[in-house]
Amino acid sequence: MEKDIIKGIKKNVFILGLVSFFTDISSEMLYPVIPIFLTAVLGAPMTIVGIIEGIAESTASILKIISGWLSDRSGKRKPYVIYGYSLSTISKPLLAFATTWHFVLAARFLDRFGKGLRTSARDALIADSTEEKYRGRAFGFHKGLDAMGAIIGPLIAILALYLLNGDYTPLFLIAFVPALISVILLFLFVSEKKGEKKESLTLKFSDFSRDFKIFILITILFAIGNSSNAFLILRARNIFEISGGIPPIITSVFGTMTVTVIVILTYVVYNITYSFASMPAGILSDKIGRRNVMVGGFLLFSLVYLGFALANEGYLVWILFAIYGFYMAMTEGVSKAYVVDMVPKDKHGTAIGIYYTATGLLALASSVIAGLLWDKIGPGAPFMFGSIAALVAAVLMIILLPVPVRKV
Numbered sequence: 577m578e579k580d581i582i583k584g585i586k587k588n589v590f591i592l593g594l595v596s597f598f599t600d601i602s603s604e605m606l607y608p609v610i611p612i613f614l615t616a617v618l619g620a621p622m623t624i625v626g627i628i629e630g631i632a633e634s635t636a637s638i639l640k641i642i643s644g645w646l647s648d649r650s651g652k653r654k655p656y657v658i659y660g661y662s663l664s665t666i667s668k669p670l671l672a673f674a675t676t677w678h679f680v681l682a683a684r685f686l687d688r689f690g691k692g693l694r695t696s697a698r699d700a701l702i703a704d705s706t707e708e709k710y711r712g713r714a715f716g717f718h719k720g721l722d723a724m725g726a727i728i729g730p731l732i733a734i735l736a737l738y739l740l741n742g743d744y745t746p747l748f749l750i751a752f753v754p755a756l757i758s759v760i761l762l763f764l765f766v767s768e769k770k771g772e773k774k775e776s777l778t779l780k781f782s783d784f785s786r787d788f789k790i791f792i793l794i795t796i797l798f799a800i801g802n803s804s805n806a807f808l809i810l811r812a813r814n815i816f817e818i819s820g821g822i823p824p825i826i827t828s829v830f831g832t833m834t835v836t837v838i839v840i841l842t843y844v845v846y847n848i849t850y851s852f853a854s855m856p857a858g859i860l861s862d863k864i865g866r867r868n869v870m871v872g873g874f875l876l877f878s879l880v881y882l883g884f885a886l887a888n889e890g891y892l893v894w895i896l897f898a899i900y901g902f903y904m905a906m907t908e909g910v911s912k913a914y915v916v917d918m919v920p921k922d923k924h925g926t927a928i929g930i931y932y933t934a935t936g937l938l939a940l941a942s943s944v945i946a947g948l949l950w951d952k953i954g955p956g957a958p959f960m961f962g963s964i965a966a967l968v969a970a971v972l973m974i975i976l977l978p979v980p981v982r983k984v
Contacts, residue, residue, distance in 0.1 A: 584710030585717050589702050591765045593721035595758045599661065600725030602668060602755035603687075605733045605747065608843045610671075610680065611806040612813065612836055613744050620677040622810070626947025628677065629804035630940030632684040637936020639692025644929025647697040648922060654768050657701065660694020661762055663687075665755035671748035696932060700925035701768060703916045709862065711916060715909035716858020723851035723904070725754075730840045730847070737836070784927065788918040790976050792934045794969050795911070798874060799938035801881070801965025803946035803958055808900070811884050812839045812893045814955050819890045838890075842897045849901025850908075857905040858913065866914035867977050873906030874970035878963045885959035 581590045614620040614628070643660070647653045667687035674680050699715075706714040729751075736747045816835050861869040876899060883896045912928060919927040946958035 582717070584707065584713040586705045586714075588705040588766055588768070589714050589718060591761060592698060592702060593718045595661065595762045595766070596718060596722035597725040598754040598758035598761070599664065600722050601729040601732065602725075602751045602753075602758070603664075604726040604729030604843075604847070605736075605751045605754075606668070606671065606729075607805070608730055608809050608840045609733055609737075609744065609747065609836075610684075611809050612839070613674075614677055614680055615810070616836075617744065618674070618677050618680070620680075622950045623944070623947040624677055625806055625810070626803070626943040626945075627940075628681045628684055629806050630943035631681065632688040633804065633936055633943070634940040635685055636688035636692035636695070637933045639689060640696045640932035640936065641926070641929035643693050644696030644700065644925035644927070644932075647700055647925040652768070653697040653701040653704070653925070654762075654766060656697035657694045657766070658759070658762055660690045660692070660697075661755075661759050663690030663693065665690075665752065665759055668751040668755055669749050672745045674748075692932075696925050696929040699912050699916075699928045701766075703912075703924050703928075704768070704921070711913040712858035712860070712862035712866070712910060713855065714858070715913045716855035716861075716905075719858075719905070719909035720851050720854035723847050723854060723901075726847040727844055727851060729754075730844045734837050734840050783923075784930075785918055787977060788915070788927065791914065791918070791973075792931060794972050794976065795931070795935050796938060797972065798877075798966055798969035799935040800942055800945075801962030802877070802935075802938075803942045803962060807943075807946050807950070807958055808884065808897075809839055809843060811955055811959065812842050812897070815887055815893055816890045819888060842893050845894055846897040846901040846904075849898050850904045851901075853902050853905035854909055857902075858909050861910045861913060866910050866917065867973060869906050869910050870914065871970050871973050873903045873910070874966050874973065876900075876903040876906065878966035878970065881959040881963035881966065883959075885956040885963060 581587055611625055614625055615622070620628075643656045647656050664687045667683045667690065670683040670686065671680065674683070702714055702718060703711065732750070733747060736750060737744070740746050813835055816838055857869060880896050880900045880903060883892060883899075887893065887896065911931065915927050915931045916924055942962075945961070949957035949961060
């Protein structure tokens with residue numbers, strides 16, 4: 577068997593971590609900027625922000641089940657991963673031509689189309705390349721590098737916006753470079769053994785275990801209140817604008833861009849905790865069980881969203897984003913290891929795809945709901961709604977999945 581580069585981490589997992597690292601530098605240069613660009617530059621209302629994010633994420637989610645199933649059926653993972661990352665790379669410079677929100681919608685659609693094409697196959701490839709006892713560690717390592725890129729990306733965005741006097745267009749072009757690097761790494765260094773074709777492999781939810789079905793239903797409930805992170809970014813901006821509290825020295829340096837810079841920095845704090853906690857959370861799930869770690873993550877999410885619903889001081893935003901990073905670390909990689917634990921190897925891609933699709937299809941609804949709640953009731957309303965949904969999901973997981981997952 578291939579030697580470990582790090583304990584429990586094979587070459588494929590290591591390279592895929594680097595691929596996600598560079599991709600997230602690119603994506604996260606833009607992600608915290610896009611909602612601000614939409615509302616402050618293009619004049620889009622919050623409902624449009626919700627629709628754009630909902631369509632983008634739902635597109636990715638629908639494709640994840642199809643690409644996951646096709647990768648299981650064909651016995652090939654890498655082609656779907658390459659095409660998916662390539663499409664996302666192409667989408668970055670398209671934003672430079674945006675003069676209305678319709679351009680942003682098109683670019684986000686293409687980006688998420690690529691994400692949907694690659695994600696299930698990539699995660700199945702990680703699972704295929706990892707010993708069962710190290711799955712939590714491997715997925716945690718991957719998410720840690722992914723989040724590390726999400727630390728660097730926003731910092732590059734801040735520097736670029738400062739040097740460019742707040743001009744967004746060159747930033748969209750700069751983001752193309754690290755995305756291209758990720759595709760090159762993937763093409764040259766990730767390998768896979770040709771798997772067996774399974775022409776008879778069906779795509780039926782009924783083929784999976786009771787525990788898997790319950791887990792999917794619970795995460796669907798959670799997803800109803802888990803709107804796009806764009807709303808967290810805009811809520812942070814809202815709190816800073818209301819409360820002030822920004823040091824004068826920062827205002828003197830960044831001028832009219834000050835609030836935008838501060839919001840991006842709080843997003844960096846979130847990615848710092850997310851990055852450094854991901855692998856420890858994965859290792860912990862290997863030891864005490866995935867369900868227990870995920871329940872803790874749901875409870876942290878409920879706490880953070882309650883905080884964003886009630887916060888009225890800028891310093892609270894920093895604290896809440898830091899805690900939010902721990903929630904992500906305890907759920908993102910762990911959830912995929914949890915799903916893989918529940919199904920046989922020849923259905924890894926399909927099961928991961930079902931998980932992504934079932935939760936992601938709620939992305940459109942949850943983001944539209946969040947936009948409407950914000951516009952009709954107030955900025956805190958979407959977060960109170962999300963807090964309640966997460967709390968209910970955590971309780972149901974404790975009640976309905978009280979024992980370790982049964983192996984198939």
